[in-house]
Amino acid sequence: MRFSDTEKISVTIRDQRQVxxxxxxxxxxxxxxxxxxxxxxxxxxxREHGMMTWLSPDACRKNRxxxxxxxxxxxxxxxxxxxxxxxxxxxxxxxxxxxxxxxx
Numbered sequence: 001m002r003f004s005d006t007e008k009i010s011v012t013i014r015d016q017r018q019v020x021x022x023x024x025x026x027x028x029x030x031x032x033x034x035x036x037x038x039x040x041x042x043x044x045x046x047r048e049h050g051m052m053t054w055l056s057p058d059a060c061r062k063n064r065x066x067x068x069x070x071x072x073x074x075x076x077x078x079x080x081x082x083x084x085x086x087x088x089x090x091x092x093x094x095x096x097x098x099x100x101x102x103x104x
Contacts, residue, residue, distance in 0.1 A: 001046075001098060001099065001100050001101070002046075002100075002101040002102075002103070002104075003043065003046050003101070003102050003103040004019055004103060005103055006035075006043065006103075007021055007022055007035065008020065008021050008022075009022075009025070009042075022035040022036070022039040025039070025073065025074075025077055026073050026076070026077060027039035027042070027070075027073055037066045037069075038066055038069050038070040038073055040066075041063060041066045041067060041070055042070060042100075043102075044056075044058040044063075045085070045094075045096055045100055046100050046101060046102040046103075047102050049100065049101060049102075050095055050096035050098070050099065050100040050101075051088075051093060051094070051095045051096070052093055052094050052095075053088070053092055053093030053094075054092060054093065056093070067085055067094060070084075070085060071083050071084055071085055082097070083097070084096060084097055084098060085097070
């Protein structure tokens with residue numbers, strides 16, 4: 001996954017590529033129609049190339065619940081088992097099990 005801009009992400013699975021918006025991924029705040037906290041967290045993970053620890057600039061306890069919700073959304077949308085964002089081996093951070101990059 002690579003962000004095209006702050007509202008779109010390019011997803012490549014095997015040889016198929018698709019550009020999706022936060023809304024298409026179901027990561028929209030129903031009250032405002034703007035990107036949800038989960039989309040914002042995905043952006044933060046992209047800035048850190050798929051890894052976040054307590055030393056990361058965007059580290060926050062509130063991310064715990066948002067990561068849980070983001071995992072559920074990604075699992076549902078992509079029909080995958082397991083957690084797309086999991087604890088690191090040392091249990092001091094989270095890492096995406098897929099490649100995630102910020103926009104160029």
